[in-house]
Amino acid sequence: MSTFVDNLMAEVKAKNPSEPEFHQAVQEVAESLSLVIERHPEYRSAKILERIIEPERVILFRVPWVDDQGEVQINRGFRVEMNSTIGPYKGGLRFHPSVNLGILKFLAFEQVFKNSLTTLPMGGGKGGSDFDPKGKSDNEVMRFCQSFMTELSRHIGPDTDVPAGDIGVGAREIGFLFGQYKRIRNEFTGVLTGKGLNWGGSLIRPEATGYGNVYFAQEMIGTRGESLEGKICLVSGSGNVAQFTTQKLIELGAKVVTLSDSSGYIYDEDGIDTDKLNFVMELKNRRRGRIKEYIEKYKKAVYSEVNPDLDHNPLWLHKADCAFPSATQNEINANDANNLVKGGVYLVSEGSNMATSAEGIHALLEKRILFGPGKAANAGGVAVSGLEMSQNSMRVPWSREEVDERLQNIMKNIHSTCVEVAERFGTPYNYVNGANIGGFLKVADAMLDQGVV
DSSP, X not given: OHHHHHHHHHHHHHHSTTXXXXXXXXXXXXHHHHHHHHHOHHHHHTTHHHHHHSOSXXXXXXEEEEOTTSOEEEEEEEEEEEEOSSSSEEEEEEEOTTOOHHHHHHHHHHHHHHHHHTXXXXXXXXXXXXXXXXXXXXXXXXXXXXXHHHHHTTTOBTTTEEEEOOTTOOHHHHHHXXXXXXXXXXXXXXXXXXXXXXXXXXXXXXXXXXXXXHHHHHHHHHTTTOOSTTOEEEEOOOSHHHHHHHHHHHHTTOEEOEEEETTEEEEOTTOOOHHHHHHHXXXXXXSOOOGGGHHHHSTTOEEEXXXXXXXXXXXXXXXXXXXXXOSSTTOBOHHHHHHHHHTTOOEEEOSSTTOBOHHHHHHHHHTTOEEEOHHHHTTHHHHXXXXXXXXXXXXXXXXXXXXXXXXXXXXXHHHHXXXXXXXXXXXXXXXXXXXXXXXXXXXXXXXXXXXXX
């Protein structure tokens, strides 16, 4: 089967040059699926994986807008509609200078398997722009969002493609995007998820990715007869996912000692309690400040600036029990993985997508670390997006308790699927194989049913 993977990857790299993140995502899945294709030659003869790798549709467009100084600015907009076999395309929009087609293809590819694991009827997609909301006024963000949606509105809809938020796209951006969609299409539909509670949003949606990540970690650590109570945890990032991962960890009695942003990270040996987390939320969500300001208020904490010359991230050097990377892709490399193991970490649960490099994953799995890959561990966000779609279709809001209970059950079921599938294919407790294969099987069988389309 290594020949199958090698040949497949040679073709993928030839067709998609200069897209290393996409290559990495495909390689990881292909290596897991080599176990499946041995037993199910029908998937190979129908070229199911090759078809999943190729997006059904890629939309690229310009986004012109006018800044507060009256200058015309031009950004690129993207939407990758990857696979709609089991439902409308579903996946976030990312506004960040690093956004390019390769990154969005990797995210859309991952989304196909993640959405399948939730068991909800959602296909996979992803989109965004190289626009940077940081430092922009609310009016500039609004003008950009309106221009972006003017084009995107042609390609999306509640039964076609339902975007959500991601990095750089929070409640403010979703509001501006939804308002423009409604204005252009003259209809009020559940076309976006992550909406405000008073106009179609779901309770628990902002918290869902972080909460779901912790619920998944709770299931993983439970396989060793332990709980998260009393565990020292390293969390990276300080955005939505990191904030609500931290909140749920505090609630369960764990001790979070780190948070970060693109400038650096803070280490608080005393632990980040509810009051400190509320300060971070105010800092990041309202004032849009930098994490460095944390040490101005909490003097015992230590701040370390990012050093791009290092071959590791010092955040992962601290002694701890669990790690929750919640910032961006490939934030844990092989050196970081080894440092985590040396520091006593025995559980890593990815809040961000593909947070760990291929070499990092191999290092963690070699040491039999409990490793929750993003397509399973951070599926809570899209799971509650799916629940928001259901509520919009029925015109009925569910209570916080009902949504949270459904989220917990979905994360438990994803964990059970990963464990059962990994066992069935001879790699017990390998959550990477469990998630990749478990997500693939549902999509693959549906693709066989629907013919060559």
